Amino acid sequence: MRLIQCQHQGQVRAALVESDQQVHLLDRDTWTLARRAIEAGRPLADIVEASLTETRLDYPTLIAERHLLPPLTHPDPAHCLVTGTGLTHLGSADTRSAMHAKAQVSEEEMTDSMRMFRLGLEGGKPDAGQPGAQPEWFYKGDGSCVVAPEADIPVPAFAQDAGEEPELAGLYVIADDGTPWRVGHAIGNEFSDHVTERFNYLWLAHSKLRACSFGPELLVGELPEHLEGTSRIVRNGETLWEKPFLTGEANMAHSLANLEHHHFKYAGFRRPGDVHVHFFGTATLSFADGIQTREGDRFEIELPTLGRPLRNPLALERQANEPQIRAL
Template sequence: MRLIQCEYQHQVRAALVENEQQVRLLDADTYTLARRAIAAGTPLGDIVESSVTETRLDYQRLIDERRLLPPLTHPDPAHCLVTGTGLTHLGSADTRSAMHAKAQVSEAELTDSMRMFRLGVEGGKPQDGKPGAQPEWFYKGDGDCIVAPEAELPVPAFAEDAGEEPELAGLYVIGDDGTPWRVGHAIGNEFSDHVTERFNYLWLAHSKLRACSFGPELLVGELPAHLEGVSRIVRDGATLWEKPFLTGEANMAHSLANLEHHHFKYAGFRRPGDVHVHFFGTATLSFADGIRTRDRDRFEIDLPAFGQPLRNPLRFEPATPASVAIPSL
């Protein structure tokens, strides 16, 4: 089952994807439907089936009219937390081989990144029910950093780079008792500043404070263990760069359950009513192939299991005035 959210008569409404041409409107937004499911102790799919209306909408028209919204939102963006984990994917066979070869050097020669990767390979998928190795973790922002599918990704004037990160995003709602509930998964473009990160890994936090996008569709139910997609950049109507990518647990050093545990183990991330968008990492970047993006370039991330691809053009923002001293009250 796949859901979208869209603007309908000046309201946020969820809709069930019936096929590539048509969606069927539901009687509420995704957040409300998820809250109903939690309160009733009922699977979200059952709530969706009981919430369908007779209104059907043209899917392509919603796309063309820029009426698509992220498939899960909170009415108050401050109550949506956007985070992620890195160094989680094994990558292609060649990349994996190269990384494993580097991991065989002595402990003294390992970079911090390679230590983190090796921790995941060795302990990211525990089989005894206990927590596994902690992953790298980062914060991106609240709901205001989320850009709708088809909408522009803003690039601040101070940014050194504007690079895509094609990956899975887990979407969650926290129940009234503080229990995190997984609503489903979506295609994500975590979008980072790789030049800033490369200069010094301690600037990773700065590199992640950027916009992001996910959707347009929310996959409800079991996530396939192996997923194959394509990430591309389109410039002036032509494909500038394109590369396949793998994701899903079969292609990861960590289990999704382990990544979720190490996020939600913090009480501050279990605040009743909050929404969480958590990116699970990637192994495929155009930046690694020497690509530098420009204004109006368009990212396209296609995972067939998730229906329509996620597309976002870039918008480079003009320079802002020089910073001024912050006044005291």
């Protein structure tokens, strides 16, 4: 089962994807439906079936008119926390053996990033119910930094690079008793400034640029362990760069359960009613192949198991929005 969200008659509404051409409108937004499911102690799929209206919408029209929204949002964006984790993926098949070889160098030769990666290899998939190695973790922002599918991703004037990061994202709602409930998964573009990140890994937080996107569809139910996708950049109607990527637990150094544990172990991340969007990392970047993005380039990230591709054009901010700091 896959869901979208859209603007319909001035309201945020969820819809069940029936085909590439049609969606079936639901009576509420995804957040409300998830809370219904939690309160009723029933699977989200059951609540979706019980919440169908008589209205069906044309899917291509929603896309063309840019009425799509991220598939899970909170009515108050400040109550949506967007975070992620890195150094989680083993890489594509042709680089995996090389990564393992690098992990065998002496401790003195190893970079901090490779130490973190090796921790994941050795302890990122613990036995069920046991915590494993801590992953790298970062904060993106609240719900105001999330860009809708098909909408422009803004590039700050101070950015030195604006590159895609094709990822799997986990989507969660916190119950009234503080229990995190996984609503489902979506395609994500975590989006970063890789020039800044490469200069010094301590600038990782600065490199995140805040803006990101996920969707357009939310997969409800079991996620396959092996997922194959394609990441591409389209410029002036032609494919500038394209590369396959792998994700899912079978292609990761950490289990998803371990990544979830190390995020939600903090009480502050279990605030009742909140939405969490957590990016699970990537191993495929156009930046690694020397690509420099430009105004109007369109990112397209495709994971067929999760529905339609996530597409976002780049829009450059021409002038820095310098904050004016005043003293009281």
